[in-house]
Amino acid sequence: MKTSFAAAAACAVALAATTAGAEISDGKVKIAVLNDMSGAYADATGMGSVEAVRMAIEEFGGQVAGMPIELVYADHQNKPDVGASIANRWIDTEQVDVIVDVPTSSVALAVQEITREKNRAFLISGAGAEQLTGEACSPTTAHWAYDTYGQAQGMGKYGVETLGDSWYFLTVDYAFGHALEASVTRVLQESGATVVGAVRHPLGVSDFSSFVLQAQSSGAKVIALANAGADTINSIKQAQEFGVTQGGQTLASLLMFPTDVHSLGLEAAQGMALVEGFYADRDEQSRAFADAFIQRHGTLPSMIQAGSYSAARHYLQAIQDLGSDEATAVLDQMRKTPVNDAFALNGTLRADGRMVHDMYLMQVKSPAESSGEWDYYKVLTTLPGDDIYRPLDQGGCPLVQN
Template identity: 75%
Template sequence: MRTVLATTACALALAAGTADAEISDGKVKIAVLTDMSGAYADASGMGSVEAARIAVEEFGGTVAGVPIEIIFADHQNKPDVGAALANRWIDTEQVDAIADVPTSSVALAVQDITRQKNRAFLISGAGAEQLTGAPCSPTTAQWTYDTYALAQGMGKYGVETIGDTWFFVTVDYAFGQALEASLSKVLVENGATIVGSVRHPLGSTDFSSFVLQAQSSGAKAIALANASGDTVNAIKSAQEFGLPQGGQTLASLLMFPSDIRSLGLDAAQGLAMIDGWNPDRDEDSRAFAKTYIARTGNLPSMIQAGVYSAVRHYLKAIEALGADDATAVVARMRETPVNDAFTKGGVLRADGRMVHDMYLMQVKSPAESSGDWDFYKVLATIPGDEVYRPLDAGGCPLARN
């Protein structure tokens, strides 16, 4: 009996040692780095944390025999704050993956850190296409959208349906600048003229001067190259100054359900936008939306749905490998198509871009809506390989391998 017990104890010790070598620190720790109090708090924030929790719960709270832990913090839309949190999490709290990260300037800073320290970076909130360009990383997955895709969708559609002269109201940081540059290029390629632009600080509350400049430009279309609270405030100001009544059309390049709810369908009806997720696509998307609404009282944004999907796919890769080394796990994520409530047949490329369908949406009128959160009608489903930047066009060194 003593021999059997000793042999069993030795086997268990060896098994534990093997597990420790494959799953670092005996757990998988995912940090949601997000905006808790700024312009993107409603579209990401605690809603992104809840989306990550739903993904973890679908695994029963464990993966590859170890527990999964979710932590979170507010990066305050400041690259130095985000970088400090990322470094602390990795160096002292053994975080394996960082998820979400709205605000592209923060994401670019965090990507440098996760690349150097071999941690998975599951981007859902940040949209700068540079993330999968020259500074791309083998441990990054940019999941939900980017400025290139938004520009391609709106640029081709907008000239035909809105008008051939455009003016930009742009948020003044990496995301807005990239979106304006990308959309301008597509618009011009499709025969439009850019008559001017104005830039505003992130989190602006007074858009009067910016809207007046847009109004005086005489442009048929006013492109709002911003997001969330900035978009809502810009639309409210444009209505106050009578831009829609004067024949100028507002084109929102990035809007979320919380924005539509804040504006109300009377104010938002008719707005066109590009979105990365259709909550009414199929039974899986409707089921996830129903679960999320029951837990939060809100329809998930594409950012929040993207966090759920990215975390879920990351955990599936760990489960398949039985290990959490970031380079190996993200490589496994690239080998397996993404099929879940967010998308069907999604593909994670070598440059870190997850390619999936995008949707040209239009906000319903009050008469068209069937009730709470029934905001959108799909004008077109755009295949991902038609709207995302070609793999060989972004300058990512990994794309050449």
């Protein structure tokens, strides 16, 4: 795996040969990773996304179009005002060309307005709100790894068929959770299911007892966790303590990462269904990337981290091909080229900013099914990107010509 990844990197370096007369602002390309490095989403994003972007930079030999690539990063603390302040400083005084990752949709929406106004590229991997490519879409944004619409399409249809026809939501109380709950509710109702209620919890809360008890008392066949990261782990642990699954109800995670399963252990997490954007065992290329990431960071990459790698890699290739880092032109170039890498095969970047790629309906393996550490998922079915993502003409993006 290491040899395969090294060979791929060497090939990319060869492609990144110096381009004469490149129009690179400030004599460098500066990439900034902005995410949660200390809160609920730190494991799925955090320094792992920084490392993933660093891997993409190294594939280009640390330079693109003959100019050096610089990497910086910061913690937005899941606060829109903090994220906006950092983004403004980066662009206004530190000559940042592109901002990558940005989990927490409320932060991503704030940063998107800034990058739109100041003509900087914005590569979203961590945030999920579908309005980022809907009414709030931007010509300088690419939404990469997943979104709430795709998660809803995958889990909603599958869940009604196999888990049950009555659902209750345990939802994190901010834009991402609200969007995910609304999207899944729509798909469930279209599929003939009943949503009997929902309870909202603050981001990063440690005590889920009251929320779990409300969900348990609803009598719903399925309790859907519309949260992520540490919130998902804690809600599953406390649901087990209250005997939710022993009482006949099913837990379904609407956004779960390998690090969550690792923290819970297969004994606790086995059988949970999830929609995932990165399949480490897809082919030799994906296995090589995953192996290299594990060697460097110690964990299997989440789809957010793998998506950050892929988005940064595609961005740098567009600069190499174009000979410029002007944001609008680079995003136009990114749309012209299919995405083929360890994260996605034959992915396409649309006019609304959505990168369309296949997703996977997965299930957590039992301890007996796993071959060892990080062998946690089995693929139930591949979800074609054209089927799972919102149709281009239905999002309300003003950039889409009807």
